[in-house]
Amino acid sequence: MDDLQTPHRDPRPDAPAGPRTALLADLRAGLPADAVLADPDVTASYAHDMASFCAAGTPAAVVLPRTVEQVRHVMRTATAHRVPVVPQGARTGLSGGANASEGCVVLSLVKMDRILEIDPVDRVAVVEPGVVNAVLSRAVNEHGLYYPPDPSSWESCTIGGNIGTASGGLCCVKYGVTAEYVLGLDVVLADGRLLTTGRRTAKGVAGYDLTRLFVGSEGSLGVVVKAVLALKPQPPAQLVLAAEFPSTDAACAAVCAIMERGHTPSLLELMDRTTVQAVNRMARMGLPETTEALLLCAFDTPDPAADLAAVGALCTAAGATEVVPAADAAESELLLQARRLSLTALETLKPATMIDDVCVPRTRLAEMLAGTTAIAEEYALTIGVCAHAGDGNTHPVVCFDHTDEDESRRARESFDAIMALGLSLGGTITGEHGVGVLKKEWLARELGPVGVELQREIKRVFDPLGLLNPGKLF
Numbered sequence: 001m002d003d004l005q006t007p008h009r010d011p012r013p014d015a016p017a018g019p020r021t022a023l024l025a026d027l028r029a030g031l032p033a034d035a036v037l038a039d040p041d042v043t044a045s046y047a048h049d050m051a052s053f054c055a056a057g058t059p060a061a062v063v064l065p066r067t068v069e070q071v072r073h074v075m076r077t078a079t080a081h082r083v084p085v086v087p088q089g090a091r092t093g094l095s096g097g098a099n100a101s102e103g104c105v106v107l108s109l110v111k112m113d114r115i116l117e118i119d120p121v122d123r124v125a126v127v128e129p130g131v132v133n134a135v136l137s138r139a140v141n142e143h144g145l146y147y148p149p150d151p152s153s154w155e156s157c158t159i160g161g162n163i164g165t166a167s168g169g170l171c172c173v174k175y176g177v178t179a180e181y182v183l184g185l186d187v188v189l190a191d192g193r194l195l196t197t198g199r200r201t202a203k204g205v206a207g208y209d210l211t212r213l214f215v216g217s218e219g220s221l222g223v224v225v226k227a228v229l230a231l232k233p234q235p236p237a238q239l240v241l242a243a244e245f246p247s248t249d250a251a252c253a254a255v256c257a258i259m260e261r262g263h264t265p266s267l268l269e270l271m272d273r274t275t276v277q278a279v280n281r282m283a284r285m286g287l288p289e290t291t292e293a294l295l296l297c298a299f300d301t302p303d304p305a306a307d308l309a310a311v312g313a314l315c316t317a318a319g320a321t322e323v324v325p326a327a328d329a330a331e332s333e334l335l336l337q338a339r340r341l342s343l344t345a346l347e348t349l350k351p352a353t354m355i356d357d358v359c360v361p362r363t364r365l366a367e368m369l370a371g372t373t374a375i376a377e378e379y380a381l382t383i384g385v386c387a388h389a390g391d392g393n394t395h396p397v398v399c400f401d402h403t404d405e406d407e408s409r410r411a412r413e414s415f416d417a418i419m420a421l422g423l424s425l426g427g428t429i430t431g432e433h434g435v436g437v438l439k440k441e442w443l444a445r446e447l448g449p450v451g452v453e454l455q456r457e458i459k460r461v462f463d464p465l466g467l468l469n470p471g472k473l474f
Contacts, residue, residue, distance in 0.1 A: 020060055023081050027063060027105070030073035035111075037062040046088065046108060047100045052354050052402070053412055054096025054437040059086075062106040068186065068194065068225045071107070075223065076192035078105055084470045085190075087219035089129065089161030092153040094355050095436030097165060097218040101470050107223060109160050116226070118143055123231040124183065124200050129160025129224050136229075145231040148175035151432070152340060160224050166216030168432030170267045170339070173390025174300075175232070177432060179215045186226035187214055190463040200228045213458070218434050219469040221462040238266050238300035240332035241308045241325045243315040244291040248272060248373075250319035251293035252366035255389045257314045258297065259362055263307065266300040268390030269339050272369065275384040275397075276338075278345035285338050288322070293369075295320075295389065296339055298332065342386040343397060349382055350399035352408075354415045358422030359393040359431030371421045372396045379414040381407070393431035394422075416442075435473050443473060 028036050037043055038061050048056040060083065065071045078085045084104040091098050100106055113130035120143045127136060133154040137147050150169035151157050157167070163185075168177040184198025198204070198211035214221055245251040251270055258268065271279070271294045276287045287294065295315065299307040305325070312323040326332040347353050360368045369385060372394070376383035387394040396418050400411035419429050419442050429435070429442045444452050456474055459466075 019081070023077070023083060023105075024061055026077045026081065027061060027074065030077070031063060031065065031070055035064050035066070035070065037064070043106070046091070046106045049091040049093040049096060049098040049436075051094050051096040051099075051436065051438050052352055054099055056096070056099040057102030057104065059100045059106045060103050062108055064108050064111045066111045068188065071109075071112075071188045071223055071225050072192045072194060074105065074107055075188050075190060078467055079191050079465065082465065082467070084467050085223075086469050087160075087164070087223050089158035089164070090132070090153075090156050092157045093161065093165060093436065094357070094433045095165075095430070095438040097434045097436030097469070097472055098161075099437055109223070109225075110158065112225065113158075115139055118145070118231075120145060122200060122202075123233075125229045125231055126200075127159055127227055127229060129158060129163070129227065131159045133157050133159060133162060140231055141234060144234050146234040147181065147229060147231055149178045149181060152343060159227060159229070163215050163224055163227060164218050165434035166432065168388065168391075168393065170269060170336075170388065172388055172393070172432075173268050174264050174266045179212060181230045182211055182215050182227055183230050184228035185211055185214055185224055187222035187224055189222045190465065190468050195222065198228065216434065218436060218472050220459060220473055221468065223468075235266070235300040236302060236304070237329045238298040238332060239304035239308055239326050239329070240296055240298040240335045241312055241315075241323065242335050243295040243297070243312070243320040243324075244288050244322040245293040245295065245315075245318075245320050246291075247319070248293045248369040249366045251295050252369065252389070254295060254315045254318035254320065255365060256362055257318055258311055259390065261310075261314065263311060265297050265307075265311070265390060267296065267298045267336075268388070269296040270294070270385075270387040270389040271296075271339060271342055272385045274382060275342050275346060275386050278349055278384060279338050279341050282345040282348050283338070283341055285334075287338055291321075296335055298336075339386065342384075343395070346384045346397040346399060349384070350401055352400055352402035352411075354398040354400070354411055355433070356396040356398070356415055356418045357393070357430045357433040358396070358419060358427055359391070360422055360425045360427030362390075362392045364425040364427070365389060365392050365394070367425055368392075368394055368422065368427070371425075372418055375414050375417045375421065379410040379417075381410055381414055383414065388431075391431070392427070437472060440472070440474060
């Protein structure tokens with residue numbers, strides 16, 4: 001969005017003292033003293049999220065508001081000074097969407113972390129953006145309720161960040177992604193106005209669905225300061241089945257058979273051989289290292305054992321060499337822990353990783369995995385794949401040495417090749433991680449020129465000066 005960026009002052013730490021001093025003074029006029037951080041050594045730690053190959057600038061200041069009015073003050077001040085603002089949560093993102101722009105104000109929302117309401121009758125929770133996903137999940141569990149979206153970083157990621165990137169998780173195959181649980185929002189716009197969207201009723205179709213527009217917008221349209229989230233009754237404890245396959249083709253055939261027969265697992269996850277071996281090396285979990293693909297399937301139905309038996313038969317018919325259903329919740333949790341450790345384990349193979357996030361139709365999943373293996377061979381790299389197989393969302397993890405210039409180049413090229421493969425199979429460049437900085441050029445390829453033009457115009461309506469998270473998405 002370079003054409004929308006019109007800041008006329010330079011508040012960088014190394015700029016002339018006047019503009020930055022004036023910016024800081026105006027920010028502090030409406031914020032507690034400890035809410036404005038200006039020490040360059042401190043603000044540098046807020047410069048980027050967890051993505052590789054994503055440029056980050058130097059913030060002029062970091063602000064940590066605790067109230068809606070304080071957020072509005074920040075946006076009014078930024079507009080007056082024509083200074084960009086980058087909203088942030090826990091910075092667990094994987095696309096550079098929370099990376100600082102040069103001379104920006106980083107607006108960290110982690111201090112706005114209150115659960116304002118849990119309503120068991122309307123089955124909603126009202127929360128501030130800094131609430132950690134796992135904290136909310138446990139809080140609603142105490143009321144017999146369930147908040148399904150569960151990104152792998154759920155112990156640290158925030159609801160505001162989840163909304164910004166439209167996060168998913170292990171349970172998406174049955175329960176869907178974050179967008180399906182956001183009923184309404186309070187959003188501070190670029191000029192400081194407060195907008196309320198959506199509803200807390202079970203139904204509502206009044207006007208354009210602005211709520212969905214903000215979900216996945218990566219802080220580029222406004223700053224979410226409150227969310228009304230839909231909840232579900234807490235399901236029974238799930239049971240998990242593990243199936244070992246001699247090839248990824250066979251595992252993907254099992255996935256298609258499971259879905260074609262009408263089963264609704266609460267998760268359906270795949271780990272390739274590289275990932276299984278990495279988890280074993282790190283956690284000594286005793287997973288079958290001879291497998292080419294390990295499929296984990298779970299049900300949280302009233303009779304999960306019967307469902308697992310039916311799925312086990314489908315796995316065997318598809319070529320599984322071993323099918324092991326968990327006996328109880330403890331064994332189930334052990335198997336799920338292996339899946340949750342996948343990304344961490346792959347990170348131990350090389351000094352750096354790039355985590356792709358390509359989603360394809362389930363019927364093309366086998367081609368996606370085979371193509372990724374071919375790309376790894378072509379670029380002489382280790383690429384492990386873990387996938388939300390039930391919804392076709394793959395996470396190829398490119399492992400490389402960032403101090404090796406040639407290997408870094410090959411890593412970036414392989415990352416792009418994987419995205420091109422996904423698009424060629426009728427997929428999308430991101431199922432849940434967002435676009436950020438990392439995938440800007442690929443978003444343009446996916447949307448096409450008309451799509452990009454319309455999205456830019458939407459951005460211009462909400463943020464005519466281009467101050468909110470500039471340089472992301474487009």
